[in-house]
Amino acid sequence: MSDFDLVIRNARAVTASDTFDCDIGIRAGRIAQLGAGLGPGAREIDAAGRTVTPGGVDAHCHLDQPMPPPQRMADDFDTGTRSAACGGTTTVIPFAAQHKGQSLRAAVEDYRARAEGKAHVDYAFHLIVSDPTPEVLKVELPALIREGFTSFKIYMTYDDMKLDDGQILDVLDVARQEGAMAMLHAENSDCIEWLTRRLEAAGRTAPRFHAHARPMLVEREATHRAIALAELVDVPILIVHVSGREAVEQIRWARAHGLNVFAETCPQYLFLTAEDLGIDDSYKGAKCVCSPPPRDKANQQVIWDGLNDGLFTVFSSDHAPFKFDAPEGKKPGGEEVSFRHIPNGIPGLETRMALLWSEGVLAGRMTANRFVDLTATGPAKAYGLHPRKGTIAIGADADLVVWDEREVVIENAKLHHAVDYTPYEGMRLKAWPGLTISRGEVVWDGQDFHPRRGRGELLACGRPSLLPARRAG
Numbered sequence: 001m002s003d004f005d006l007v008i009r010n011a012r013a014v015t016a017s018d019t020f021d022c023d024i025g026i027r028a029g030r031i032a033q034l035g036a037g038l039g040p041g042a043r044e045i046d047a048a049g050r051t052v053t054p055g056g057v058d059a060h061c062h063l064d065q066p067m068p069p070p071q072r073m074a075d076d077f078d079t080g081t082r083s084a085a086c087g088g089t090t091t092v093i094p095f096a097a098q099h100k101g102q103s104l105r106a107a108v109e110d111y112r113a114r115a116e117g118k119a120h121v122d123y124a125f126h127l128i129v130s131d132p133t134p135e136v137l138k139v140e141l142p143a144l145i146r147e148g149f150t151s152f153k154i155y156m157t158y159d160d161m162k163l164d165d166g167q168i169l170d171v172l173d174v175a176r177q178e179g180a181m182a183m184l185h186a187e188n189s190d191c192i193e194w195l196t197r198r199l200e201a202a203g204r205t206a207p208r209f210h211a212h213a214r215p216m217l218v219e220r221e222a223t224h225r226a227i228a229l230a231e232l233v234d235v236p237i238l239i240v241h242v243s244g245r246e247a248v249e250q251i252r253w254a255r256a257h258g259l260n261v262f263a264e265t266c267p268q269y270l271f272l273t274a275e276d277l278g279i280d281d282s283y284k285g286a287k288c289v290c291s292p293p294p295r296d297k298a299n300q301q302v303i304w305d306g307l308n309d310g311l312f313t314v315f316s317s318d319h320a321p322f323k324f325d326a327p328e329g330k331k332p333g334g335e336e337v338s339f340r341h342i343p344n345g346i347p348g349l350e351t352r353m354a355l356l357w358s359e360g361v362l363a364g365r366m367t368a369n370r371f372v373d374l375t376a377t378g379p380a381k382a383y384g385l386h387p388r389k390g391t392i393a394i395g396a397d398a399d400l401v402v403w404d405e406r407e408v409v410i411e412n413a414k415l416h417h418a419v420d421y422t423p424y425e426g427m428r429l430k431a432w433p434g435l436t437i438s439r440g441e442v443v444w445d446g447q448d449f450h451p452r453r454g455r456g457e458l459l460a461c462g463r464p465s466l467l468p469a470r471r472a473g
Helices: 076-084 104-115 132-146 165-178 191-202 210-215 216-233 245-255 281-290 298-308 350-363 368-383
Strands: 004-014 019-027 031-036 041-046 053-056 056-060 087-090 095-096 126-130 151-155 181-184 237-239 260-265 400-409 426-438 441-444
Touching: 004 031, 004 076, 004 191, 004 400, 056 350, 056 368, 076 087, 076 426, 076 441, 104 126, 104 132, 104 216, 132 165, 151 165, 151 237, 165 181, 165 216, 181 216, 191 216, 210 426, 216 237, 216 245, 216 368, 245 260, 260 298, 298 426, 350 368, 350 400, 350 426
Parallel strands: 004 041, 004 053, 056 087, 095 126, 126 151, 151 181, 181 237, 237 260
Antiparallel strands: 004 019, 019 031, 053 400, 400 426, 426 441
């Protein structure tokens, strides 16, 4: 008779704080026991010589997000969570985006319907607040936070999403009152528009000029302003997809002054540079158009330093899946367009974990414990999913990755998303997930994906662990 549904034998288990050898006993989708010489399992996996980490929590990705025609994201909850599982990610948190004039509640219900019955791994939702009407601020947003949607994103750029400073203050005040985590996309919209008009007037419209329209100073100014607004309201914030030195300096200043300012970065700021948007006027650079754009080589080291010294709490993909050679993607209507009109974003759900494990841990740039903190524990804490997600502990969901250390060449043809390219094509890595286990079930065995549409559950998030204790009274 079996004591467990699954036992992983001889694991070198790594958490954000510890590394230890053990067997992992799993029962009913959760970790039931950690120890040496556990009893038998109905199924057993020998992990001897391999490292086991918590399944990744990708806390910033976009799946099937409604877009104005003809734009359409390539990945829905089926293909997106398939890709996640094959890359070692067992929980994703995409965005239920409100459009101006739309009820926030209606946006959530629409997004819930888009996900229903499709996901292969667990998921939660962030909210995007783009129209903070009195009804949204006083009724809808507080109610949704209490229902488990405890994080939301605020845009300081993009005409159809951005809020002005007064609106941002209103939304931050709701976060303070209700115990939610506010995320900010920090770029100065007016500066970007001014630079874009000047570039277009000079005929500089190729993809590479996207980076010229978004220099570091526009991220620096908006980061500084976001910090000031949060200080005024006295609420923690998390700055998303930080790209380089100037925004990093603002966050370090805030931390030195005792402010609760958290930060996220992404693989594109470690492995891509502005040159990937093109060194000439070729349209191929559209593949790497994202905001903020990748910077230069020197800024890559700034981001590595921030990952190691605790500046960053979260390492996300910011997966925004648009096909390159498609009228609904990077070539709107089938045309090569000015950089202003290229859909922003790059794919990265499946490659996020392996890139950081290979080039961070195995290359000697960071410890395995720090890797776990950035890819699983930190995001789970930031968005109210810890300790159910993001750790190897008794009672936690049995979301695990068993790593295979072998040479892997990234090829889009071998990835599992629905995008027609990867910006990391041809990169040689030192490892890839050999097994991905989601709530005790093997969903990726290193060679094949084991699909089960609809097994992924919509998670209700609790109060984010990074927030201070509630004030009395």
